[in-house]
Amino acid sequence: MRPFILPIPAVVLVVIPALPILSLLLAFILRRRRRKPTITTIRCLHVGRALLTSSPGHLTPLASRALPNQRLVTAFGIDNSFTTASYSRHKAFRSRVEHLLRMSSASWQQTSTLAQTLFRQNTSSLHLVPFVRQYVLTTILHIFFADFVPFQPDAVAELGDLIHSLWLQSKVGAPSVTSQRRLQETLRHLFPGMTENPLDLLLPAYETLWRTVMRCFLEVQFRAGEQAPAWRELLAEYLGQPSSPRFYASLDGVSPAFLVKETLRLYPPTKRIYRATTEKNWVAVDVEGLQCSPEVWGKDAEHFRPERWGEADAGTWIPFGTGTFVCPAKGEFAPRLIGILVAAMLGAVPKDARWTVEHEADDVLRGGRLNNERDGYESLKLFW
Numbered sequence: 001m002r003p004f005i006l007p008i009p010a011v012v013l014v015v016i017p018a019l020p021i022l023s024l025l026l027a028f029i030l031r032r033r034r035r036k037p038t039i040t041t042i043r044c045l046h047v048g049r050a051l052l053t054s055s056p057g058h059l060t061p062l063a064s065r066a067l068p069n070q071r072l073v074t075a076f077g078i079d080n081s082f083t084t085a086s087y088s089r090h091k092a093f094r095s096r097v098e099h100l101l102r103m104s105s106a107s108w109q110q111t112s113t114l115a116q117t118l119f120r121q122n123t124s125s126l127h128l129v130p131f132v133r134q135y136v137l138t139t140i141l142h143i144f145f146a147d148f149v150p151f152q153p154d155a156v157a158e159l160g161d162l163i164h165s166l167w168l169q170s171k172v173g174a175p176s177v178t179s180q181r182r183l184q185e186t187l188r189h190l191f192p193g194m195t196e197n198p199l200d201l202l203l204p205a206y207e208t209l210w211r212t213v214m215r216c217f218l219e220v221q222f223r224a225g226e227q228a229p230a231w232r233e234l235l236a237e238y239l240g241q242p243s244s245p246r247f248y249a250s251l252d253g254v255s256p257a258f259l260v261k262e263t264l265r266l267y268p269p270t271k272r273i274y275r276a277t278t279e280k281n282w283v284a285v286d287v288e289g290l291q292c293s294p295e296v297w298g299k300d301a302e303h304f305r306p307e308r309w310g311e312a313d314a315g316t317w318i319p320f321g322t323g324t325f326v327c328p329a330k331g332e333f334a335p336r337l338i339g340i341l342v343a344a345m346l347g348a349v350p351k352d353a354r355w356t357v358e359h360e361a362d363d364v365l366r367g368g369r370l371n372n373e374r375d376g377y378e379s380l381k382l383f384w
């Protein structure tokens with residue numbers, strides 16, 4: 001067979017003019033390749049815990065965490081515990097958060113009232129994902145920002161959507177400049193006198209809470225909760241009296257605390273926790289894999305069974321991380337807030353509400369556990 005040789009005029013006419021574009025393309029591909037780190041997934045609890053307790057490699061523990069989180073600095077301009085390599089900044093930010101998370105009984109009661117008020121306009125239908133985002137974000141804004149200007153539901157909804165889409169964009173490449181500009185405008189609108197970036201605080205709280213609230217609601221409303229009407233009653237009682245003893249009080253071996261705990265086991269919003277050993281070598285502790293493993297949790301590992309917490313060992317339950325930088329909201333704040341937000345939803349949506357989806361993947365009764373992806377259930381609508 002004769003080898004294929006490009007005729008000389010074709011080289012002159014096609015290949016040579018395209019050379020600058022081809023070399024640019026090659027440089028782009030090589031740069032992307034160079035930038036992408038190698039990620040090793042850790043599926044052993046002991047190894048994972050050791051990595052999250054002492055710094056892997058030569059980096060300091062803060063630098064080892066800050067490196068994989070640089071995409072959040074690019075997308076949101078944040079400077080918080082997750083992104084700083086400075087110990088003084090970390091200490092100051094963490095103390096501020098711990099102070100904000102210590103809520104009085106009166107504040108818990110106000111939060112319960114607010115959650116119920118936010119449902120007043122939704123009397124017969126609900127586009128679930130946009131609603132839950134706006135609902136959770138509004139609640140957090142009220143709790144964290146004394147100067148937050150209320151009654152701007154559209155701006156809050158826009159903020160929630162922008163945070164979510166920029167987060168997704170930051171995972172795959174450079175975030176869109178238009179979205180970033182819109183985010184800054186929305187923030188200026190909601191926080192006219194802002195002196196520091198509200199996203200430092202909002203980001204760790206909002207992106208974890210709204211997804212947990214939605215999945216806990218779906219389990220109790222449409223799935224495992226169908227066979228357990230007592231769960232709704234339990235949560236309703238807690239909503240009426242949102243105290244710590246009520247949160248832990250159980251009926252037939254299940255408490256609001258167990259419902260939240262089981263949701264965070266089956267659907268951890270932080271699915272993997274990353275650390276860098278060097279700039280190009282990262283490790284990812286597989287929280288979701290560990291928490292859904294049949295070897296640890298038995299044959300029903302993929303089922304929502306809050307009763308298991310009566311005797312389960314919490315050793316492999318690490319939705320709030322473990323080791324050096326464990327989440328300050330782990331103890332009471334996040335679990336109790338999730339309980340209130342889910343309870344208010346169940347109080348407003350009747351037990352016999354129906355649902356529709358545009359995409360089959362959003363079917364809440366598909367086999368196995370719920371979809372735990374960030375963009376799941378976008379087309380799900382409820383009506384009653």
Ligand code: HEM
Nearest residue numbers: 081204205208209212270319320321325326327328329334
């Ligand atoms: C369902 C709710 C939540 C989950 C599942 C969650 C999860 C986590 C995880 C896995 C970590 C450890 C990250 C690492 O080791 O790199 C963490 C740390 C942290 N979380 Fe949360 N979180 C939640 C709610 C919140 C809330 C409401 C706040 C309030 C602002 C918050 C603030 C923080 C902060 C400041 C840290 C860093 C702690 C440090 O560096 O010492 N989280 N969270």
